[in-house]
Amino acid sequence: MAAARTNRVVWQGKFGVPGDVREAEMPSTNELGDHKVLVKVHAWAINPCDYMLQDRDMGFAYPVILGCDVAGTVEAVTPGSPAAAKFSVGDRVFGYNANNGFQDYVTFDERLLAKVPEGLEFRDPVVLGLTIATSAVFLFGEDYLNLDFPKIGAPKKGKSVLIWGGASAVGSNAIQLVTGAGYDAITTCSKNNFDYVKSLGAVSAFDYKDPDVTEKLAAELDKGECAGVFMAAGLNDGNIAAWKVAAASKQTLKFASSSYITNLDEVPKGVDVKQLSPGQFKPFPDCWFETLPATFGGYLPEALAKGVYKIAPSPLVVNRKGLEGIQEAINLQRAIGEKGQEGVKAAIKHAKGEAAEDEVKPVKLIVERA
Ligand SMILES: NC(=O)c1ccc[n+]([C@@H]2O[C@H](COP(=O)([O-])OP(=O)(O)OC[C@H]3O[C@@H](n4cnc5c(N)ncnc54)[C@H](OP(=O)(O)O)[C@@H]3O)[C@@H](O)[C@H]2O)c1
Numbered sequence: 093m094a095a096a097r098t099n100r101v102v103w104q105g106k107f108g109v110p111g112d113v114r115e116a117e118m119p120s121t122n123e124l125g126d127h128k129v130l131v132k133v134h135a136w137a138i139n140p141c142d143y144m145l146q147d148r149d150m151g152f153a154y155p156v157i158l159g160c161d162v163a164g165t166v167e168a169v170t171p172g173s174p175a176a177a178k179f180s181v182g183d184r185v186f187g188y189n190a191n192n193g194f195q196d197y198v199t200f201d202e203r204l205l206a207k208v209p210e211g212l213e214f215r216d217p218v219v220l221g222l223t224i225a226t227s228a229v230f231l232f233g234e235d236y237l238n239l240d241f242p243k244i245g246a247p248k249k250g251k252s253v254l255i256w257g258g259a260s261a262v263g264s265n266a267i268q269l270v271t272g273a274g275y276d277a278i279t280t281c282s283k284n285n286f287d288y289v290k291s292l293g294a295v296s297a298f299d300y301k302d303p304d305v306t307e308k309l310a311a312e313l314d315k316g317e318c319a320g321v322f323m324a325a326g327l328n329d330g331n332i333a334a335w336k337v338a339a340a341s342k343q344t345l346k347f348a349s350s351s352y353i354t355n356l357d358e359v360p361k362g363v364d365v366k367q368l369s370p371g372q373f374k375p376f377p378d379c380w381f382e383t384l385p386a387t388f389g390g391y392l393p394e395a396l397a398k399g400v401y402k403i404a405p406s407p408l409v410v411n412r413k414g415l416e417g418i419q420e421a422i423n424l425q426r427a428i429g430e431k432g433q434e435g436v437k438a439a440i441k442h443a444k445g446e447a448a449e450d451e452v453k454p455v456k457l458i459v460e461r462a
Contacts, residue, residue: 097118099196101196101415104158107147109146111158113418124168124173128202129185130169131205132196133198135213135215137458138421138456140429143425159189159194159195159418162187162193163184163214169181174202178205186220186221188222190377194415204221204225209396210397212403219403219406222261223262223264224265225380225388227266227324228269231266235368237346240273242391244394251316252312252316253276254278255277255322255324256323257330259281260454261405269387272395277292278298279297280297280298280305292404314341314343323335328354328355331355334349335365339362339363405456407455407456408443410424412459414459416462420459421459428457436448436454
């Protein structure tokens with residue numbers, strides 16, 4: 093069982109202020125039960141939601157601990173439990189939590205945890221958690237597109253899926269997940285990311301800034317059967333652009349979005365929107381248990397080990413200060429949200445001490461333990 097007596101956390105006492113590092117009680121190893129695993133964290137990934145949740149009043153009961161994606165080593169697990177059948181003390185793992193991740197020691201549900209394959213560092217798979225959790229719910233959840241799960245060696249289905257915004261972190265993983273399930277991923281991104289999305293398995297890429305993108309994409313989807321449209325970047329602009337394509341297609345296409353659609357009355361006729369109303373939401377983590385065991389734990393470690401799944405976006409270690417470096421990384425992430433490519437270049441300069449190239453590829457900001 094765990095030897096450490098104290099934990100430390102990035103404490104968010106209210107919104108609109110930076111988090112501060114404080115000592116906190118160590119999670120009790122006697123209360124792990126059947127499914128919880130205690131992990132000592134070695135690397136944290138930063139997501140756009142970390143600065144958004146820090147900046148805005150989301151109605152949380154404060155204080156909260158932000159952070160979703162961590163990787164580290166198993167510190168404790170209940171002997172003889174289902175969790176112990178999968179994980180042992182010392183195993184290198186990566187996991188997903190909806191918040192609560194910016195701590196030195198975090199407890200995870202074993203169903204949202206996976207082993208780090210040989211040859212990868214903590215900084216690599218830590219980029220994957222939230223993006224896979226988001227993609228998996230909307231692509232494979234029975235309330236959404238309800239696609240078949242990815243499997244090693246899945247045969248080609250001869251059906252396409254449109255991933256709108258394939259260069260986002262969510263889109264980069266959505267492309268790979270549908271490709272792993274045997275679908276043809278068709279996607280949109282900026283021209284300079286065409287090679288990037290194709291390297292992840294997209295069969296074709298379209299520039300979402302092209303004024304004719306709606307007609308071009310609808311024609312592409314109508315060359316065969318399309319199994320659905322997933323909006324993976326662009327917030328409301330992305331929703332509107334993506335459902336225009338669905339409406340222009342001759343098929344009645346299922347449509348799911350990573351950004352909750354509040355303007356449902358604007359969706360054109362003939363688009364089959366798959367979105368639960370607030371009253372129907374499945375509580376967290378029930379919605380993840382439906383899709384993550386077959387994707388995160390059940391597919392990913394083997395797919396990574398066999399090289400059929402890539403770490404995307406690329407990890408960019410911005411500091412090795414542990415929890416003391418989290419706020420610095422959140423600030424860099426906020427600048428990316430506000431300035432796009434210029435923000436990415438600033439993060440690269442900050443991390444590497446030298447100017448980035450003119451055109452930069454998508455990155456995920458990482459903080460490592462000191
Ligand atoms: N529901 C959830 O649980 C959940 C969780 C996480 C994220 N999300 C949502 O998922 C989406 C993606 O998040 P993320 O963290 O993956 O974003 P991200 O990595 O920050 O995505 C940035 C990229 O999105 C692309 N993009 C921006 N606007 C676009 C548009 N109008 N059309 C197509 N592509 C566009 C750009 O690609 P180019 O460089 O190629 O232009 C940009 O580089 C967001 O809408 C976010 O709110 C939802």
